[in-house]
Amino acid sequence: MIEARVMTSAVSAAEEHASVRLAGATRSELARALAELGVAEGERSMRVSQLWHWIYHRGAREFSAMRNIAKPLLAKLAERHELARPEVVTEQVSADGTRKWLLRMPPAHAHDKGAEIECVYIPESDRGTLCVSSQVGCTLNCTFCHTGTMPLVRNLTTAEIVGQVLIARDRLGDFPGGTPPPDGLVPSGEGMRAVSNIVFMGMGEPLYNFGAVRDAIAILTDGEGLSLSKRRITVSTSGVVPEMERLGAECGTMLAVSLHATNNALRDKLVPLNRKYPIERVLQACRGYPGASNARRITFEYVMLKGVNDTPAEAKALVRLLKGVPAKINLIPFNPWPGSPYECSDWETIERFSEIVFNAGYASPVRTPRGRDILAACGQLKSETEKLRARARIMLEESLVVGQD
Ligand code: SAH
Ligand code: SF4
Numbered sequence: 001m002i003e004a005r006v007m008t009s010a011v012s013a014a015e016e017h018a019s020v021r022l023a024g025a026t027r028s029e030l031a032r033a034l035a036e037l038g039v040a041e042g043e044r045s046m047r048v049s050q051l052w053h054w055i056y057h058r059g060a061r062e063f064s065a066m067r068n069i070a071k072p073l074l075a076k077l078a079e080r081h082e083l084a085r086p087e088v089v090t091e092q093v094s095a096d097g098t099r100k101w102l103l104r105m106p107p108a109h110a111h112d113k114g115a116e117i118e119c120v121y122i123p124e125s126d127r128g129t130l131c132v133s134s135q136v137g138c139t140l141n142c143t144f145c146h147t148g149t150m151p152l153v154r155n156l157t158t159a160e161i162v163g164q165v166l167i168a169r170d171r172l173g174d175f176p177g178g179t180p181p182p183d184g185l186v187p188s189g190e191g192m193r194a195v196s197n198i199v200f201m202g203m204g205e206p207l208y209n210f211g212a213v214r215d216a217i218a219i220l221t222d223g224e225g226l227s228l229s230k231r232r233i234t235v236s237t238s239g240v241v242p243e244m245e246r247l248g249a250e251c252g253t254m255l256a257v258s259l260h261a262t263n264n265a266l267r268d269k270l271v272p273l274n275r276k277y278p279i280e281r282v283l284q285a286c287r288g289y290p291g292a293s294n295a296r297r298i299t300f301e302y303v304m305l306k307g308v309n310d311t312p313a314e315a316k317a318l319v320r321l322l323k324g325v326p327a328k329i330n331l332i333p334f335n336p337w338p339g340s341p342y343e344c345s346d347w348e349t350i351e352r353f354s355e356i357v358f359n360a361g362y363a364s365p366v367r368t369p370r371g372r373d374i375l376a377a378c379g380q381l382k383s384e385t386e387k388l389r390a391r392a393r394i395m396l397e398e399s400l401v402v403g404q405d
Pocket of ligand 1: 138144145146200201202203204205206236237238256257258301302303332333334335336337
């Protein structure tokens with residue numbers, strides 16, 4: 001009975017939200033909304049441009065702020081639509097300025113009860129990077145990644161992906177006239193944007209949600225709106241070969257590939273998708289990636305796992321493997337999570353590995369873990385909430401057992 005009630009409320013919420021939310025909408029969705037309000041066809045494209053400017057350039061959260069749109073139309077918009085973003089459940093700020101938001105998405109369809117995802121902001125002196133999620137959970141089960149262990153998986157919608165950027169810009173005072181948070185941890189300077197870079201390295205495999213990711217990128221890079229540069233957007237994939245070329249052709253963003261191993265036997269274990277798309281095919285797709293050049297290199301991510309993939313011989317193999325690919329190498333210290341089966345390589349091992357890669361001519365920054373105090377690093381997303389969930393489930397099971405007695 002309780003289950004049925006939850007479903008009924010989910011249906012009505014889904015129907016309601018599907019038609020009302022305009023923050024995160026594409027141009028054609030805005031046009032459709034205007035058509036439904038009776039705006040004449042000849043007037044629509046002008047009105048779409050106006051709405052676009054207010055929603056994405058100015059970050060308007062109320063229709064009443066849209067001064068150049070006629071009052072009667074604003075009244076109709078306000079009656080049927082809203083500019084709400086996903087709900088911010090918690091905000092955590094690390095001592096190093098990293099911020100992590102837990103966001104609750106409204107139900108996306110009739111059988112969805114809503115979903116929670118995390119989104120992380122990492123400030124540096126010359127840039128601010130927002131790490132966005134593309135899915136709730138992930139179906140790919142890489143053995144070192146906590147996201148892959150989450151039971152619930154669904155794709156995020158375009159609006160939910162764009163919503164993460166809108167929330168970050170709201171919170172960081174990054175829209176015109178906005179005020180940065182008073183803690184002084186957000187980079188500022190002449191012409192500098194708080195969110196200057198986006199990486200699809202949060203939860204999920206972005207190329208398994210290609211359509212929504214592509215449409216979100218189109219919104220983020222639209223010159224009349226959020227206006228982010230394609231060169232400052234990086235999509236990270238575990239190697240979904242057929243979609244890699246499409247990404248280059250249809251989105252033109254930077255590409256990052258999660259390699260993590262230099263031979264198929266090991267990569268099969270770490271990144272199970274390798275059984276479908278082995279290393280040779282992934283590298284072939286990289287060689288053919290539209291726009292890749294020495295000035296626009298592909299990033300190869302390599303997580304440092306103690307005693308698993310971190311020997312000098314593997315560093316040399318990595319260099320050999322990437323010959324002829326315009327590449328950058330990112331060595332990522334493994335971030336442990338509760339119950340994880342691996343340990344992070346020792347610092348000296350990482351340094352030795354990095355030196356071999358560096359001597360072969362690759363810049364090989366070791367990605368310093370950021371936001372450790374708030375569990376904001378790669379592969380740790382959602383851990384706290386999941387733990388709470390697990391605890392709540394155990395409590396529920398216990399109460400059921402008690403009830404049966
Ligand atoms: N699914 C995509 C993007 C999200 S994961 C992908 O796999 O590329 C972003 C990066 O974090 C990937 O390189 C991933 O391999 C890495 N990662 C996942 N779990 C990690 C962990 N526990 N420690 C360090 N890096 C991790
Ligand atoms: Fe999914 Fe990427 Fe995690 Fe693998 S590393 S389980 S592809 S999110």
